[in-house]
Amino acid sequence: MKKVSLVIAAATCMAVLSMTAHAEFLKPEEARHYRHHGMEFIGDNFKRMGHMVKGEQPYEKEAFIKYASLLKTLAPLPFEAFYKGTEGGDAKDEVFTDPEGFNKAKDKMLVAVDKLATEAQSGDMKKIKIAFGGVGQSCKACHDNYRKDD
Numbered sequence: 001m002k003k004v005s006l007v008i009a010a011a012t013c014m015a016v017l018s019m020t021a022h023a024e025f026l027k028p029e030e031a032r033h034y035r036h037h038g039m040e041f042i043g044d045n046f047k048r049m050g051h052m053v054k055g056e057q058p059y060e061k062e063a064f065i066k067y068a069s070l071l072k073t074l075a076p077l078p079f080e081a082f083y084k085g086t087e088g089g090d091a092k093d094e095v096f097t098d099p100e101g102f103n104k105a106k107d108k109m110l111v112a113v114d115k116l117a118t119e120a121q122s123g124d125m126k127k128i129k130i131a132f133g134g135v136g137q138s139c140k141a142c143h144d145n146y147r148k149d150d
């Protein structure tokens with residue numbers, strides 16, 4: 001019994017820590033800079049995966065696995081830099097007035113990215129294509145609602 005409650009206490013503690021782990025950037029422009037470059041890095045990485053998926057470049061399984069795992073690492077990064085007080089950049093106001101919807105869109109993307117990393121291991125281009133398309137849709141779905149048009 002004691003052990004169980006200790007485990008629960010530890011788990012609760014970690015959950016609280018992970019919720020509060022995000023520290024704010026010193027200045028709003030530093031947060032905007034961080035998320036902008038994070039998104040660009042995600043975009044560039046996704047693009048080079050696209051070159052292999054579309055056959056514009058020879059498909060190399062090991063390289064593709066590396067890109068997919070990198071994408072998984074990069075994908076969550078920009079999101080610690082979207083919070084009230086950092087409005088602006090290419091982010092629509094809806095990011096800050098509808099954090100729940102924004103978070104849902106983020107979670108959908110993270111699930112899709114996870115799936116792509118799994119399919120990359122299979123080396124099966126048919127499956128990879130579907131998963132790649134799923135990620136692309138998840139980016140677009142969020143951009144349509146939460147990113148300003150260029």
Ligand code: HEC
Binds near residue numbers: 037091143146
């Ligand atoms: C949950 C919402 C969301 C998801 C999912 C998302 N983005 Fe973004 N993205 C944004 C927002 C908001 C901006 C504008 C950020 C800013 O400038 O403050 C942005 C900006 C960008 C930019 C331009 C850089 C910039 O800051 O304007 C690129 C490139 C980009 N995203 C690529 C991607 C790719 C590729 C994916 C999918 C793998 C993706 N994004 C998924 C919300 C999202």
